[in-house]
Amino acid sequence: MAGVSRATASRAINGGNRVSRPAREAVEAAVRALGYTPNPAARSLVTRRTDSVALVVPEPDERVFSDPFFVHTLRSVNRVLAPRDLQLVLLLARPDDEERLLRYLRKRHVDGAIVVSHHRSDRLADHLADLELPCAFVGRPWTGDDRVAYVDTDNEAGSRIATELLVSRGCRTIGHVAGPADMTAAVDRRTGWHGAIAAAGLRDDLSADGDFTEAGGEEAAAALLERCPELDGLVVASDLMAVGALRALEAAGRRVPRDVAVVGYDDLGMAERTTPALTTIRQPIGDMAEQATRLLLEQIDDRRPSVAIRVVFPPRLVTRDSA
Template sequence: MTTEHGAPTLDDVARAAGVSRSTASRAINGGERVSPEAQAAVDDAVARLGYSPNRAARSLVTRRTDSIALVVPEPDARILTDPFLAGVLRGVSEGLTGTELQLVLLLSRPDERPGHIARYLRSGHVDGAIVVSHHRDDRLEPELSRSHLPAVFVGRPFKPEGLHYVDVDNVAGGRTATHRLVERGCRRVATITGPLDMTATLDRLEGWRAELGEAGLPADVVAHGDFTAAGGAAAMEQILDEHPDIDGLFAASDLMATGALEVLRARGRSVPDDVKIVGFDALGVAERTTPRLTTVEQPLVQMVSVATSTLLDMLAGERVADEPRILTPHLVEGETA
């Protein structure tokens, strides 16, 4: 139903409900300081008139944007090629099904000044944020810690005090991968890390070192990658040039493991006969390698589900636990170790 002027207005709803315009506005935008009788009358008038509130005007009243940000401080190309980042995007989007929230994707640009994304979040453009693949110097941690914006990190922050996050136990994952190599007889075990300004990298590296230390084996063959196949290949070339005697490799991501496999094949090294490999992620890449990659599972679906539901609870004003959710990694059998 419409009025003679076209679409029904807030004044039309107020008249039909027998309440003031301000009462009708409050009832439509959250029901604060509205009696049950007035709320019911406004709800009935909205339904009868087919009234649709102006979202811009609603945001002025509620100070809500009905949008949340998925913050990925990485170049846009990584979203398309990295199964972890693509899985996070898909999972958060699916987690918002049934809500009226829109998803805003925030990526880094090559020419972007440090702190640009943090300033955007602080300016009230979104109601909350999920942060993934953050780096030490992107300023997200201190800015979100000081702000009142509800936020959840996927991955341990460097300074987690006052921040909500969910993560996999990356130290345990690094140990699990390295333990498999040691128990398979490897005595010269190398690792390819991710970027050293990320907590996942440092934790997986710590697990690798701890496991080799307990086995009484040297932990001196380290090359740094960037969680990409090209980075894994370059790191593998470096390792073979400097340490041709390696017989085991823990690659801190499956994409880097695929690059390492190509280099080993080109250098005439057989996997797993000459060099055994364990990766990390189990997000589809390991199933497509030849031989099929042995890897450590990162429970991404559960991580994203927990992060999204936690943020929704925060937006609803519900109390959420201060303690982080740390999930357990598991070895996924393959043919490379």
């Protein structure tokens, strides 16, 4: 219909490189007249591109849609992908769904993957490196960190800063509500608390595991109070758990910060709305997710599998009423 060769029509539709203005206008008129759109399946056979990127979250559905961490991550990843006209595909994977997830990725239904909230048992870094699929992790992976790109914050330093704040405030019995022991962020934050406690010469056995949920934080804080009623400081490994910890302290008749000073971790909006407002460690999850997305797009554009680039953001203390 345009009166040009197939090659010229293809070049005009795909950006107009090396096509004269009259030819491009003729092709554009034919596209409008025919209502033509490229067939994405046929195009992907030629380009080996799907124009889609997976966000892999190995967590239960209910946690993904209730935790502000994932909301900020999704928004930030999509902010980088949108100008590139790339589709974001959300892949939720419980532990028993891992093989289905890997089968999907193995078939190259996406051009690459960003992985968040991974666990010791999933070994996703090793699996994706073996598949030679471009990927980037938000958070240091347990395995394969010498084979894949990842972006993280210095969790150990952040938790140490939180603990040192309570020590400087005069707290002498400081507990820690930790995250799941199978996640690197939780382990690093516990290490930071323990290091600062040891340096101050304080009791170092007041740690209880939570699960990065509000209910888990409440349960862990209540257990610590039962073990040690004289607790006067609490470092909590996430703001969501800190909300639960504040509820446990209120139920026990402990005033914050007069009786117990509390510091959380994340600063994703929730900390400003607690009563009292929560002192916390700011984790720049938006910047981290955007950086991981850019690392992934570089791999996709260069048509190469992941390389072990590491970007670590510094944490920052945000002081509010709870400490």
